[in-house]
Amino acid sequence: MKRFIVVVASCFLMACALVVFAPSVGARASVSGTFSGVVVNGTHQNAPVANQKVTLQRSVNGTSEDIATTVTGQDGRFRFSNVTGNASDTFAVYTQFQGGMFPSDTANLGSDGATSLTLKVYDTTNDDANLRVAVATLLVRQPRPVNGLIGIGAVISIENTGKTAFIGTPTGDASKPMRLLRFATPPNASDLSLGLGFSGAQIITTDKGFGATATVPPGTTDFAYSIDIPYTGTTGDFSYKAVYPTARVVVLVPPDMFVNGGDFQAQGLIDSLGSRYQVFTVASAAAGKQV
Numbered sequence: 006m007k008r009f010i011v012v013v014a015s016c017f018l019m020a021c022a023l024v025v026f027a028p029s030v031g032a033r034a035s036v037s038g039t040f041s042g043v044v045v046n047g048t049h050q051n052a053p054v055a056n057q058k059v060t061l062q063r064s065v066n067g068t069s070e071d072i073a074t075t076v077t078g079q080d081g082r083f084r085f086s087n088v089t090g091n092a093s094d095t096f097a098v099y100t101q102f103q104g105g106m107f108p109s110d111t112a113n114l115g116s117d118g119a120t121s122l123t124l125k126v127y128d129t130t131n132d133d134a135n136l137r138v139a140v141a142t143l144l145v146r147q148p149r150p151v152n153g154l155i156g157i158g159a160v161i162s163i164e165n166t167g168k169t170a171f172i173g174t175p176t177g178d179a180s181k182p183m184r185l186l187r188f189a190t191p192p193n194a195s196d197l198s199l200g201l202g203f204s205g206a207q208i209i210t211t212d213k214g215f216g217a218t219a220t221v222p223p224g225t226t227d228f229a230y231s232i233d234i235p236y237t238g239t240t241g242d243f244s245y246k247a248v249y250p251t252a253r254v255v256v257l258v259p260p261d262m263f264v265n266g267g268d269f270q271a272q273g274l275i276d277s278l279g280s281r282y283q284v285f286t287v288a289s290a291a292a293g294k295q296v
Contacts, residue, residue: 036092038118041084042109044077044100047223048128048168053081057100059124061085064095064111083124090114102126105172105220106205127170127222131184135167138251139225144282145258148241154233155241160201161188161228163221163249170222175209185209185216186228189246194232202228214248247290254290257282268296 040061045051054077061073077083088096092113099108109122139162146156163186165171173186190197192212199208207218219228234243245254258264260274260281269285276282287296 035089036114036118037087037089038114038120039084039086040088040096040098040112040120040122041082042098042122042124043081044083044124044126045081046127047125051125053077053079054102054126055079055081057081057102057126059083059098059100061088062097062099063090064097065091088114096120098122098124100124100126103129103172104174105129105170105222107170107220107222125222127168129172129220130167130169131172131174133171133184133186133249135165135169136171136186136221136249137164137166138162138247138249139164140253140255141245141247141251143245143254143256145243145256145262147259148236153235153237154195155236155243156231156233157194157243158231159229161230162225163228164225165221165223168223170220172220173206173216173218175207175218186219186221187214187216187248188228188230189214189248190232191234191244193242194234196231196233198231200229200231202226203230214246244295245290246295247292250292251290254287254296256285258285259283 044054044057044059046054057077059075059077060071062069063072073085073088075083075085083098090096095111095113097109097111099106101107105126107124107126109124112120112122114120141162142160144158146158148155171186174184176184190213197210197215203217203219209216234241254269256269257277260283262283264271264283264285266285269287272284272286274281275284290296
């Protein structure tokens with residue numbers, strides 16, 4: 006079994022995030038308007054969902070709060086009137102359906118005062134047979150000599166090829182006591198930090214990784230997290246284990262690190278997010294394979 010090994014050529018006291026979005030600074034003009042839309046069930050040809058509780062959420066500078074709730078009519082439609090906020094605020098609606106959490110896309114209050122949103126739900130299942138990883142992207146950060154750790158940022162794009170949404174649950178049956186959405190981490194990993202995709206999810210950690218009570222609707226959903234791994238002297242050892250069948254694994258490494266790629270193939274250099282990285286890939290990894 007081969008592992009991914011990085012050798013630190015030079016050390017800098019810095020850490021870079023996998024993705025950083027800074028909120029724009031501008032006028033905080035107060036606006037008001039209406040959000041309306043319809044809840045449909047994608048498992049049943051987008052049939053309207055009646056008597057479904059819908060919550061309106063507002064996000065200001067990255068902090069979200071629920072501000073109103075309503076219930077859909079017999080036609081599946083909902084409406085939030087006299088919504089106030091600032092021009093830069095973002096809004097979304099969400100609902101809980103058959104144990105899953107389903108959000109809409111985000112939107113601002115429209116210039117004409119009316120914004121329409123479609124909220125799609127699906128029948129749910131605890132069976133993960135239709136889950137696969139389209140691409141696992143791993144970013145190796147600069148080492149931190151002060152504590153002997155290297156940060157690894159991960160974005161795992163999980164594809165659900167079925168017609169129902171997978172929901173992770175901490176209960177199951179004798180064969181699978183917990184049916185969580187699972188992620189493997191190296192046994193020497195520490196400082197798990199969660200990002201995109203895990204909002205509101207319960208997390209259960211083990212020495213092999215962690216699981217989440219997250220919802221994966223049909224299509225592709227991104228999940229982001231970061232971990233730290235230790236290095237000794239100038240060498241760090243990192244491996245990736247595929248929990249689900251994985252079509253592609255991509256590792257981005259700063260150019261000042263020497264890499265013994267093991268199973269990974271070097272693909273040259275790229276520029277991304279204002280930085281340059283070495284790129285290493287594995288074309289595919291079966292469930293349970295470690296590279």
